[in-house]
Amino acid sequence: MRLAASAREDSTTEGYARHWREFEGWCDEEGLDPLPATPQMIFAYVGALAEKGTIAASSLQPYLSAINSYHADYGFDKPALGHLVTAARRGMARGQARCDTRDTRVPMPAAVAARILRATLAALPSLAARQGSRGAADFLRRRYAFVLSFVFMGSRDLRRARSA
Numbered sequence: 001m002r003l004a005a006s007a008r009e010d011s012t013t014e015g016y017a018r019h020w021r022e023f024e025g026w027c028d029e030e031g032l033d034p035l036p037a038t039p040q041m042i043f044a045y046v047g048a049l050a051e052k053g054t055i056a057a058s059s060l061q062p063y064l065s066a067i068n069s070y071h072a073d074y075g076f077d078k079p080a081l082g083h084l085v086t087a088a089r090r091g092m093a094r095g096q097a098r099c100d101t102r103d104t105r106v107p108m109p110a111a112v113a114a115r116i117l118r119a120t121l122a123a124l125p126s127l128a129a130r131q132g133s134r135g136a137a138d139f140l141r142r143r144y145a146f147v148l149s150f151v152f153m154g155s156r157d158l159r160r161a162r163s164a
Contacts, residue, residue, distance in 0.1 A: 023066070047088060064080035
């Protein structure tokens with residue numbers, strides 16, 4: 001098994017091991033043997049993951065790949081393939097689509113970001129004066145970190161706001 005694990009990137013091996021442990025834990029709770037698993041077991045596992053609600057259907061593939069990989073490494077057929085598993089995945093995706101309550105991200109308008117930046121920079125000298133010379137290095141580090149966060153957040157939009 002060490003050779004099979006060595007064939008993969010370290011991050012892949014770690015991810016597969018983590019997902020396999022989760023599958024083993026579920027099998028243990030259900031009184032099932034994880035090796036060899038059946039497509040029916042994978043169907044039930046996907047259902048359990050869907051009920052748990054902590055995994056998006058679009059993030060399911062690494063879990064199934066880990067199960068298939070462990071089975072292949074031990075010489076078993078890959079159980080997380082086929083019509084039944086595809087149906088479970090589609091069902092999970094549709095169920096999540098019906099219940100989708102995620103917030104829609106709205107970019108901060110450049111004018112608002114510029115206003116926050118100006119107000120904060122205006123307050124910084126009085127904050128530095130309160131800290132005295134001992135805190136000057138810390139003050140400067142925080143000041144530049146704050147400014148750089150806005151630069152990386154969207155310098156293009158800030159330039160556009162300045163010219164408007």
